[in-house]
Amino acid sequence: MIRHTTDLETIMPAVSRLIAALLCLLPGLLSAAEPLKVGVTEVPPFVMQTGEGDWEGISMDLWAAIGARLDRDYEVVALPFQDLLAQVESGDIDVAVGALTMTADRETRFDFSHPFYQTGLSIGLPRAPEQSLLGSLKSLLSWQFVSVVAALAGVLLVVGVILWLFERKRNPEQFGGSTAEGVGSGFWWAAVTMTTVGYGDKAPVSFVGRLIGLIWMFAGLIMVASFTAAITSALTVSNLQNQIQGPQNLPGHTVATIANTASEAYLKDLRIQYRTYPNLTEAMLSVADGDTDAIVYDRALMQYRNLQLPGERLTILPGVFDRQLYALALPQGSELRGPVSEQVLKVTESPDWSRIVSRYLGRDE
Template identity: 65%
Template sequence: MTAEREAEFDFTHPFYQTGLAIGVPREDSAGILRSLGALLSWQFLSLVAGLGLLLLAVGSLLWLVERRRNAEQFGGSPAQGIGASFWWAAVTMTTVGYGDKAPVTLAGRLIALVWMFAGLIMVASFTAAITSALTVSNLQRQINGPRDLPGLRVATVADTASAQYLTEQRIEQARYPDLPTAMRAVADGAADAVVYDQPLLQYRNRELGERRLDILRNTFAEQLYAFALPAGSELRGPLAQEVLRVTESAEWQSLMDAYLGHR
């Protein structure tokens, strides 16, 4: 029931009061998989690759200055020498410092001194990157209401009250042709949440089986459901009375549970 529709139709007494709701991925399908997904993101993998190249560059530089005067530790073939230097750069950066390899030349020790201090910064930056990736991933799924939607990928159905609400709130949305498609987008990870009428979300959610979503209990943009009739219809009175009789009966809640399930 809306003011715009009331101008064109006559409504019976409302038989259901609801509102828009939010569907999110089930918690039991998140957890470790979500964290792994964050660590396997392109941004994080790029950071790891960059760190590996930096270790290789520092190791190669040390190998160039140590390979002749320190052949016992960094000698052998270029692959062996650079491999040993790469190992030294890694354990030095992480402040583990096994002591199995150490530069002996002045240039090598200067490189080691600079790398020790740089390693402290590198470890701190890398730790911060891991923490940020995991935190952002978890925060993106901690949706408790409409205030948490800005900045997320929100799915809805085109030309509906939910799409209009998201537009009015300036929330970026991906519009799908129907509700099951929008809900499957959330289940597949293509969207972070779906916004639609709560009872329809509940009803369609039962059809998703193991891919079903978690439907948040709280509703917003409250709505009333009623039967729409032609203006001046003689059926409005009898239907309104029947609506009141049914909704006041003891079987009404059981009927809703049969169609919508228990939340």
């Protein structure tokens, strides 16, 4: 009896340790069997929901390939953007898939996988009209040009009337006749004198008339120069609209963007005048309609949305600035970080990746 008690006392601690070890392993075994929770926020073309309720996009196609390689089941959880970040930080979701920019602030809150997409800000401009003879003629019919011509005609008429008043009695052969004929002769003289053509068919003979002629000759030089500048401005106004060739040309223009984004922060830091819009479509349409001169936003998102715009699309300048990296986000210390990062590299280095990107952006990036 005493020996039996001694054996139990010896065995029980070992059994207790075994049970404790199994209890520690149980959560891990259960979690391994549970599907991963994949948080998403719709942001075309990286994350989009189809009419059938399925998910597609650059990031979703990437994750589908990663999930297949990891041989893990997963469920997609749609969340608002701020909730998505919060639940990654708390560990309520296992991985966040979307267009998440890697930043130092976010790195302190959760972990990132290897980046899968490099992007940055780009500039969108109104589509430049084709240069042609018809386009030049349309420019000549602009309100700016017509108003200059009307003002010039008014000045010629005033000078012609003044000269006629002093010459109609002293020089009736050239400026006589009815009022309309006399004023017409004065208008003709003012025009040929201003253009320095000087046909010589009409000339003032009175002292005041010749003094007016002398003053008008010098004033005509200025008038011709101003008129030439007005014509040049009218013919090149379409080219002036597209003087923006890069971010260095943005000061002095009104730029459209989206509130609370990296693009707004960029414009604010450089003190560039801008207007914010609630969504990308409205911002791009403001440029197409001429309400703003350009738009600054994420290149990939703007490039995709440009394909959806009705009518005239914008011209998106080549190249990016203020570069950004997109990555998948995981809770800090997640055991998935290593395997997921490894698969991100394998997928993005495969030939399928360029086809995935071009499928949504219209061309290889």
